[in-house]
Amino acid sequence: MNPIPYGRQHITEADIAAVVETLQSDFLTQGPKVAEFEQAFARYVGARYAVACANGTAALHLCSLALGVSQESRVITTPITFVASANGVRYCGGQVEFSDIDPDTALLDVEKVRELIESKPKGYYSGIIPVDFAGNPVNLEPFRQLADEHGLWLVEDAAHSPGGYFIDSQGEKQHCGNGNYADLAIFSFHPVKHIATGEGGMVTTNSEELYQKLLLYRTHGITRDPALMEKNHGGWYMEMQELGYNYRIPDMLCALGLSQLSRAEEGLERRRAIANVYDEAFAGVAGIQTLTTTPEALHGEKTGHAYHLYVIRVPERKGLYDYLREHHIFAQVHYIPAHTMPYYRSLGYKKGDFPAAEHYYAECLSLPMYPTLTETEQAFVIKKVKEFVQQ
Ligand SMILES: *Cc1c(COP(=O)(O)O)cnc(C)c1O
Numbered sequence: 001m002n003p004i005p006y007g008r009q010h011i012t013e014a015d016i017a018a019v020v021e022t023l024q025s026d027f028l029t030q031g032p033k034v035a036e037f038e039q040a041f042a043r044y045v046g047a048r049y050a051v052a053c054a055n056g057t058a059a060l061h062l063c064s065l066a067l068g069v070s071q072e073s074r075v076i077t078t079p080i081t082f083v084a085s086a087n088g089v090r091y092c093g094g095q096v097e098f099s100d101i102d103p104d105t106a107l108l109d110v111e112k113v114r115e116l117i118e119s120k121p122k123g124y125y126s127g128i129i130p131v132d133f134a135g136n137p138v139n140l141e142p143f144r145q146l147a148d149e150h151g152l153w154l155v156e157d158a159a160h161s162p163g164g165y166f167i168d169s170q171g172e173k174q175h176c177g178n179g180n181y182a183d184l185a186i187f188s189f190h191p192v193k194h195i196a197t198g199e200g201g202m203v204t205t206n207s208e209e210l211y212q213k214l215l216l217y218r219t220h221g222i223t224r225d226p227a228l229m230e231k232n233h234g235g236w237y238m239e240m241q242e243l244g245y246n247y248r249i250p251d252m253l254c255a256l257g258l259s260q261l262s263r264a265e266e267g268l269e270r271r272r273a274i275a276n277v278y279d280e281a282f283a284g285v286a287g288i289q290t291l292t293t294t295p296e297a298l299h300g301e302k303t304g305h306a307y308h309l310y311v312i313r314v315p316e317r318k319g320l321y322d323y324l325r326e327h328h329i330f331a332q333v334h335y336i337p338a339h340t341m342p343y344y345r346s347l348g349y350k351k352g353d354f355p356a357a358e359h360y361y362a363e364c365l366s367l368p369m370y371p372t373l374t375e376t377e378q379a380f381v382i383k384k385v386k387e388f389v390q391q
Contacts, residue, residue, distance in 0.1 A: 001328060001377070001380060002328070003328040003329075003330060004328060004329045004330065004368045004373070004377050004380070004381060005330045005368065005370075006192075006309075006330060006331055006332040006366050006367065006368050006369065007191075007192035007193075007308075007309075007332075007366075007368070007369060007370045008191065008192065008370050008372070009191040009192070009196035009370075010196075010263075010267070010370070010371055010372050011196070012259075012263070014259055015256055015259045015260060018255040018256060018258065018259040019252050019255055019256050021255065022251050022252040022254075022255040023252055025251070027251045028250060028251060028252065029248060029250045029251060030248060030250075030251065031251035032251070033251040033252070033254035033255045033258065034052055034248075034249065034251055034254045036254065036258060037052055037254035037255075037257045037258050037261070038050040038051065038052050038202070038254075040258055040261055041187075041202055041204070041257075041261060042204060044162070044163070044261060044264065045158075045162065045163075045175050045176065045177040045178050045185075045204055046175045046177075046178035046179075046180075047177055047178050047179040047185070047204035047205060047206055048179060048205070048206040048208075048211075049179075049204065049205050049206070049207075049208070049211040050202055050203070050204045051202065051203045051204075051205075051211065051214040051215060051218060052200070052201070052202050052249045052254060052257070053200075053201045053202070053203065053218055053247040053248065053249055054199060054200070054201060054246075054247045054248065054249055055188060055189075055190070055199045055200060055201045056084060056159050056186055056187065056188025056189070056190065056193075056200075056201040057084040057087065057088065057188075057201070058201055058245070058247040059186035059187065059188070059201035059202060059203045060084055060085065060087070060088030060129075060155075060157070060186050061087075061088045061091045061092075061245070061247070062203055062214050062217050062218060062245075062247060063088060063155045063184045063186060063203060063214075064088045064089055064091060064092040064094065065092060065213070065217040065242075065244075066184065066210045066213035066214050066217060067126075067127060067153050067155070067183070067184070067210070069089055069092035069093075069094040069126065069127075070092060070093055070094065071093040071094065071095075072126075073089065073092070073093075073094035073095065073126040073127070074094065074095045074097050074124060074125045074126055075089045075094050075095070075096060075097065075125070075126055075127045075128070075129060076097045076098075076099050076108075076113055076116060076117075076125060076127070076128045076129070077089075077096060077097075077098060077099070077108070077128070077129040077130075077131070077157075077338075078098065078099065078101055078107070078108035078129075078130065078131050078133070078357070079098045079100070079101070079335075079337040079338045079339045079340075079354050079357040080101050080106050080131075080133055080334075080335055080337060080338075080357050080360060080361070081131040081133060081157065081335060081338060082159070082334075082335060083338050083341060085129055085131050085157045085338075086098075086129075086338050086344070089129075094126070096344070096347075097116065097125070098338065098339045098344075098349065098353070098354060098357075099112050099113050099116050099354075100112050100354040100355070100356045100357055101354070101356050101357050101360060102356070103356045103359065103360060104291070104292040105133075105136060105291055105292050105293070106133050106134070106136075106291055106311070106360050106364075107130070107131070107132075107133055107136060107138050108128075108130045108131065108138065109356075110139075110142045110143055110146065113128060113143070113146065114146055117146065117150055117152075122150060122151075123151070125150065125152055126152060126153065127147075127152050127153040127154065127155060128143060128146075128147060128152055128153075128154055128155075129154075129155045129156075129157055130143055130154070130156060130157070130182075131156075131157040131159075131160070132156065132157065132158050132159075132160050132161035132164060132176055132306070133160060133309075133334075134160055134291065134305075134307070134308055134309040134310075134311055134334070134366075135160045135161045135164055135271075135305055135306035135307045135308035135309065136160075136161070136164075136291065136293050136305050136306075137158075137161050137164040137165055137166040137174075137176050137304055137305070137306070138156065138166070139166045139168075140154065140156060140166070140174065140181035140182055141166075141168050141169060141174075141181060143181070143182075144181040144182075153183045153184075154181065154182040154183050155182060155183065155184045155185065155186065156176065156177060156181075156182035156184070156185040156186070157185075157186055158176040158177045158185045158186060158187055159186060159187055159188040159190075159193060159308075160193070160306065160308035160309065161176040161177075161306040161308065162176065162177070162187055162193075162194045162195060162264065162306060163175070163176070163194065163264055163265065163268045163306050164176045164304050164305060164306030165304035166304055167304070168181075173304070176306070177204040178204070178206075179204055179205050179206035179207070180206070183205065183207060183210060184203055184204070184205045184207075184210060184214075185203070185204045185205070186201060186202065186203050186204075187201060187202040187203075187204070188200070188201050189201060189202070189253075189257055189260075192308075192370075193308065194264060194267055194268070194271075194306065194308065195257060195260045195261055195264055196256075196260060197249070197253040197254070197256045197257045197260070198253060198256075199249075199253070200249050200253050200254075200257060201249070212228075216241065216242055216244055217242060217244040217245060217247070218244065218245070218247045218248060219244060219245075219246065219247075219248055220240060220244040220245065220246060221240050221241055221242030221243055221244030222238050222239065222240045222241075222244065223238065223239055223241060224237075224238045228241075266371070267371040268306060268307075270371040271306070271307035271308075271369060271370075271371060272303070272305070272307060274307070274310065274369055274373055274378060275305070275307045275310055275369070277375075277378055277382075278290075278310050278312075278367065278378075278382070281382045281386070282312065282382075282385075285386065285389065285390075286389075287314060287315065287389040287390070288312050288313070288314055288385070288389055289312065289313040289314075289363075290311070290312055290313070291311050291313075293305045307369055308369070309334055309366040309369055310366065310367045310368075310369040311334065311364050311365065311366050311367075312364075312365055312367060312385070313360070313363040313364055313365075314363055314365060314389060315363060316388075316389075317333070317362065317363050317364065317365055319388065320365060320385065320388050320389070321333070321365060323384065323387075323388045324381075324384055324385070324388075327380075327384050329368065329380075329381055329384060330368075331365050331366060331367055331368070332365075332366045333361070333364060333365060333366065334364065334366050335361070336361060337354060337357045337358055337361050339353055339354060339357075340358070367381055367385070368381055
């Protein structure tokens with residue numbers, strides 16, 4: 001059996017043809033595919049605007065820039081995430097305030113966030129970054145309510161959840177990144193994510209004002225739009241109005257993204273089918289726990305979970321990880337709590353600060369989950385997991 005990773009991209013002949021076609025066009029960096037990808041992606045998630053950029057981390061930095069994060073800003077996020085969710089705030093000098101997870105879902109616990117906010121005077125915090133961890137969409141409605149009560153902004157890190165949704169209190173499907181509850185949302189097109197462009201990212205929003213700022217910061221803070229400029233010396237004229245970055249994504253990667261996006265629903269269906277097989281295989285097995293997902297009986301669908309990851313919790317995690325590796329199954333751990341990283345410890349955090357996150361980390365393991373995982377491969381993974389746990 002070939003090695004089985006925890007996640008991998010799926011590149012088709014159509015994807016390759018799309019990239020080659022763009023390579024043969026006149027545009028290697030900024031061309032028509034960028035806007036096409038942005039529009040198609042905005043439509044896919046149901047947002048008004050989308051801004052494509054270099055990667056998901058750049059997308060998070062752009063969010064901080066557009067929201068005006070500074071050294072005075074304090075921003076709350078979860079320790080169970082990829083460190084980039086927090087780092088985007090640090091790039092702007094802002095302070096990251098972690099808050100513990102709900103142990104059942106491993107998502108940022110809104111009640112704990114509320115306690116944290118209410119323990120400080122009004123105006124102390126600037127924003128919240130919930131993460132749709134593993135592809136399980138955060139219910140953003142209570143987060144929005146809390147943010148509005150305290151004048152905070154909300155950025156949804158939806159890197160794990162393109163195509164996912166939660167159902168709000170009105171019974172409406174709210175797709176991740178649709179901008180109805182969060183001010184901004186980010187996505188990543190890293191090869192292990194749903195849509196792969198190598199490097200790539202996207203910010204979505206319904207705010208025209210934030211959209212214009214994102215465009216400015218993506219390309220050096222430079223505008224060429226005469227309507228936005230102070231002066232105009234002629235056709236060549238442009239203005240650098242802010243200290244921006246070069247966070248552009250090339251046209252050929254957007255062509256790849258468009259091609260991948262056209263298969264996104266198919267991939268999502270396959271991920272959900274794989275999750276069902278795991279769910280059934282592990283139900284009632286002593287020593288294996290799964291994460292609670294939001295059950296959505298509405299619309300005839302079991303769940304709005306996007307299944308970037310399929311996580312199990314086992315007491316002997318290292319043993320299982322090593323056992324699977326011996327059999328060429330490369331499961332992975334998501335995540336080492338961000339506050340226990342040497343960098344964040346250097347800022348004052350320490351082990352013991354967030355017990356639910358640390359307990360979760362001690363037991364979690366992400367099993368192989370990607371659309372091209374075959375039934376035979378998945379059966380082999382399940383067999384080896386059970387073998388270890390039941391020995
Ligand atoms: C992958 C990921 C990112 C960063 O994306 P890159 O494209 O790798 O920079 C941010 N947040 C989360 C939760 C991620 O999983």
